[in-house]
Amino acid sequence: MTAMTLEAINKSFGKVQVLHDISLEVDEGEFVVFVGPSGCGKSTLLRVIAGLEDASSGDIHIAGEKVNLTPPSKRGIAMVFQSYALYPHLNVRGNMTLALKQEKQPKAVLDERVAKACQMLDLEDYLDRYPSELSGGQRQRVAIGRAIVRQPKLFLFDEPLSNLDAALRVNTRIEIANLHKALDTSMIYVTHDQTEAMTLADKIVVMKDGRVEQIGSPMELYNNPANKFVAGFLGSPAMNFLPGALVGDANHHTVGVRPENLFLSDTGVIEATVHLVEELGGDTNVVAMAGDQPVTVRLFGQHPFEQGQPLQLGFNAEQAFYFDGDGQRVT
Amino acid sequence: MYKARSNLLNTAAMHGALILYMIIALFPVFVILINSFKTRRAIFSEPLALPNAETFSWIGYETVAQQGDFFLYFQNSMIVTVGSLFFILLFGAMAAYALSEYRFRGNLLLGLYMALGIMIPIRIGTVAILEMMVATGLVNSLWALILVYTAQGLPLAVFILSEFMHQVSKDLKDAGRIDGLSEYTIFFRLVLPLVRPALATVAVFNMIPIWNDLWFPLILTPSEEVKTLTLGSQVFIGQYVTNWNAVLAALSMAILPVLILYIIFSRQLIRGITSGAVK
Numbered sequence: 105m106t107a108m109t110l111e112a113i114n115k116s117f118g119k120v121q122v123l124h125d126i127s128l129e130v131d132e133g134e135f136v137v138f139v140g141p142s143g144c145g146k147s148t149l150l151r152v153i154a155g156l157e158d159a160s161s162g163d164i165h166i167a168g169e170k171v172n173l174t175p176p177s178k179r180g181i182a183m184v185f186q187s188y189a190l191y192p193h194l195n196v197r198g199n200m201t202l203a204l205k206q207e208k209q210p211k212a213v214l215d216e217r218v219a220k221a222c223q224m225l226d227l228e229d230y231l232d233r234y235p236s237e238l239s240g241g242q243r244q245r246v247a248i249g250r251a252i253v254r255q256p257k258l259f260l261f262d263e264p265l266s267n268l269d270a271a272l273r274v275n276t277r278i279e280i281a282n283l284h285k286a287l288d289t290s291m292i293y294v295t296h297d298q299t300e301a302m303t304l305a306d307k308i309v310v311m312k313d314g315r316v317e318q319i320g321s322p323m324e325l326y327n328n329p330a331n332k333f334v335a336g337f338l339g340s341p342a343m344n345f346l347p348g349a350l351v352g353d354a355n356h357h358t359v360g361v362r363p364e365n366l367f368l369s370d371t372g373v374i375e376a377t378v379h380l381v382e383e384l385g386g387d388t389n390v391v392a393m394a395g396d397q398p399v400t401v402r403l404f405g406q407h408p409f410e411q412g413q414p415l416q417l418g419f420n421a422e423q424a425f426y427f428d429g430d431g432q433r434v435t
Numbered sequence: 436m437y438k439a440r441s442n443l444l445n446t447a448a449m450h451g452a453l454i455l456y457m458i459i460a461l462f463p464v465f466v467i468l469i470n471s472f473k474t475r476r477a478i479f480s481e482p483l484a485l486p487n488a489e490t491f492s493w494i495g496y497e498t499v500a501q502q503g504d505f506f507l508y509f510q511n512s513m514i515v516t517v518g519s520l521f522f523i524l525l526f527g528a529m530a531a532y533a534l535s536e537y538r539f540r541g542n543l544l545l546g547l548y549m550a551l552g553i554m555i556p557i558r559i560g561t562v563a564i565l566e567m568m569v570a571t572g573l574v575n576s577l578w579a580l581i582l583v584y585t586a587q588g589l590p591l592a593v594f595i596l597s598e599f600m601h602q603v604s605k606d607l608k609d610a611g612r613i614d615g616l617s618e619y620t621i622f623f624r625l626v627l628p629l630v631r632p633a634l635a636t637v638a639v640f641n642m643i644p645i646w647n648d649l650w651f652p653l654i655l656t657p658s659e660e661v662k663t664l665t666l667g668s669q670v671f672i673g674q675y676v677t678n679w680n681a682v683l684a685a686l687s688m689a690i691l692p693v694l695i696l697y698i699i700f701s702r703q704l705i706r707g708i709t710s711g712a713v714k
Contacts, residue, residue: 117538156609177615189606193628203614250614262606 105168107132107258107290108153113162115145115152115314122148124315126162130258130292130307135284138294139301139337140311146294147262149311153292154260155179167257177206182251183260186267188243190235190250197231200250217253224286225249225279241272248283259291265300277303298338302326310334332431335360341389341400343425350374350397356434360425363389363402372418374399378409392417464690471495471683478679495680496688498671505685507660508667513692514577515663516645519584520638526585527592527637528600528630532622534593535600536608546597552590557583558650568655579655580663584648588641595640599633600626635700642700646693664689 108130115123122145130136138146151157153164155176164171171179182203190199200221201214222228225245235243244264251259264280265273281304284291295301301308302322310317310325310333318330322338329335335343341363348356351373366374376392376399383406390401392415401417409415426434469485470478477490484490499505534546557564564583565574573579603626611621627634652666668689671681 151609154609154613156612175615176609176613181613183610183613185606185610187604187606189604189610191607191610191625193624202616206615250610 105132106130106165107134107167108292109163109165110153111163111165113149113152113164114160115148115157116160122314123152123159124313126316128309128316128319130290133288133290135291135293135304135306136309137301137305137307138292138309138311139296139298140317141337142296144311145314146296146309146311148314150183150260150262150292150294153258154181154183177203180257181260182254182256182258183262184244184247184251184264186263188235188240188247188267190243190246192235195232195234196227196238196246196249199235199246200253203250203254214253217255218249221249221252224252224283240268241276244268244276245279248280252283252287256289259287259289261291261293263295264293265295265297280304298340302338308338310337329425330433332358332360332427332433335425335427335433341402344399345427346374346394346397346399350394356426357429358427358431360427361419361423363400365423366399366401366417366419368401368403368415369418370416372416374417376415376417378411378413378415380411381407381409390415467683468687471680471687473680475680478683492680495678495682495684498678498681499684499688502670502681504659505664505667505688508662508664509688509692511577511656511661512646512664512689515580515584516642516693516696518577518581519588519645520641522581522585523588523592523641524634524638527589528596528627528634529622530589530593531596531600532626535597546593549590549593552586553594557587561650561654565654573655575656575658575661577656577661580651583651583655584641584645588637588645591640592637595637596630596633599630603629638700639697642693642696646689 106129108128110126110128113123113126114121126149128136138149140146148157152159153166155171155174159172166179166181176183191202194202197218200218204214204217218231222231225248227242227245227249230238230242230246235246238246244267248264261280265276268276277300280293284304293300293304305322307319308322308325309319312333318325318334320328325334326338329338332345336345339362343360343362344366346359346361348354348359351359353359374394376394378390379393379398380391382389382391385406386404388403388405388407388409390403390407390409392399392401399417401415428434466482470482472486472492472495473484473490474492474494477484477486477492486492530549534542534549568574568579573582607625607629608621611625616624647665648663649665649669652663653669656662657666664685668682668685671678671685
């Protein structure tokens with residue numbers, strides 16, 4: 105059974121069309137991540153699913169029901185916002201129970217669900233505090249708790265980690281992954297961070313300029329990108345796109361090689377000089393210049409390079425990706 | 436060491452300037468206050484002298500208490516000011532919310548149209564307003580003043596408040612919608628408390644002109660039972676003789692209520708600047 109289906113969703117603001125003909129299915133219990141650069145329409149798509157914006161055309165089904173005209177509160181969804189969006193005049197308990205009170209749920213249900221959510225999120229000690237008395241990480245946990253107590257059919261996350269610092273981001277990411285395992289509810293998660301997308305998703309939807317570029321599991325997209333955009337967006341450092349002529353391959357317009365698939369070799373076809381070295385301890389990222397063309401190489405372990413040092417780089421043809429002039433993959 | 440001393444100098448200079456400004460601003464009020472406690476002769480012979488045993492007199496306040504119904508005037512002014520402020524804030528905030536929150540055709544034009552009122556003084560329309568009030572039978576009722584002052588205050592209120600409404604986190608309103616709050620609940624419970632400083636600012640901006648206005652009371656509410664304080668005080672200013680004792684006493688008393696209102700709003704202003712809803 106599908107948790108949510110989108111059929112040919114279009115959305116325009118005045119004359120500007122921000123979503124183009126988007127169709128998508130989210131299975132029961134699936135974790136779907138919308139990823140793309142800012143302004144690609146992923147947040148708008150999420151808001152359309154939530155009912156905060158109306159689609160200009162197309163159908164939205166949640167748990168088998170058409171919800172095009174259903175108000176957000178009746179769609180069986182819960183949403184977590186980037187800015188937490190906690191109610192400043194209510195304490196943690198009040199924040200978490202407001203929606204249930206609106207639904208006129210009995211107090212016993214309220215208490216039980218709040219207790220359960222608090223236990224999952226380690227919030228027991230903060231129930232009587234106000235949002236202003238909590239740290240950023242705690243606020244985001246309260247916001248997630250507020251979503252959990254509603255027991256929605258579908259969770260929506262709108263860049264929930266963007267306001268957190270790096271360490272907290274990793275922890276909260278793991279927490280969300282655990283939460284998904286524990287609740288086994290479908291989740292849709294919007295982010296511009298490809299690491300979050302790769303680590304959390306069962307299914308990634310890569311978007312650009314209001315269009316879906318490709319849908320698939322993280323490894324599918326990584327190993328088999330449909331076009332240059334998807335290939336370049338997933339993976340860090342990003343894939344190198346080299347003109348065919350540079351690597352002695354006149355048959356293809358562009359050859360894509362991931363930085364980890366390049367290696368030092370005396371017989372390598374790419375001749376370059378070291379421009380920049382990022383030593384990360386475990387890995388070393390080298391940005392080398394082959395003429396005007398920057399090439400990033402990711403080497404395992406520590407390598408002492410000096411700026412200006414000449415390098416000869418090679419790659420295996422079967423690990424490379426080939427693209428035509430329009431950025432489409434050529435097999 | 437040097438830094439500390441220069442800071443001290445800076446602070447002193449800053450406070451000096453502020454104190455100087457305060458003295459300039461408060462001086463007229465101070466002169467009114469001291470002269471309201473003096474005999475007529477003393478007011479004219481030495482206007483800047485403090486009242487002493489010889490010149491001290493309650494005569495001004497006694498005249499005010501005897502002549503006219505000043506308590507009623509106070510009450511009228513208070514009703515008009517508080518009533519007008521209430522409607523300005525309520526309708527101003529609602530209009531500002533609609534303009535900043537909802538996308539609809541003509542949104543921008545409507546906002547500009549409302550802002551136009553800031554540039555056109557309402558007194559230009561006095562004759563038309565008087566005709567309307569006569570036609571609706573509102574002349575000589577406090578409602579006439581409340582309506583006019585509400586209209587007068589709305590443009591600036593909408594303009595200021597819509598700026599502040601823009602700053603209220605969109606996520607917060609959306610969270611309310613997803614939790615099933617009605618638009619009214621979102622407006623009154625989530626948005627209004629967050630723009631409280633702006634509300635206080637608008638209230639203070641509007642309060643003083645309304646309280647002090649002479650023009651519209653003179654035209655719309657001249658009869659005795661609906662006179663406002665400023666209009667009531669005019670009985671002491673004659674063409675040939677002005678009873679300065681009474682005028683100064685009436686003005687001194689007129690300061691008090693508005694001072695109290697101001698203190699209430701400025702408290703709100705400070706208290707309003709605390710929230711932890713969003714980062």
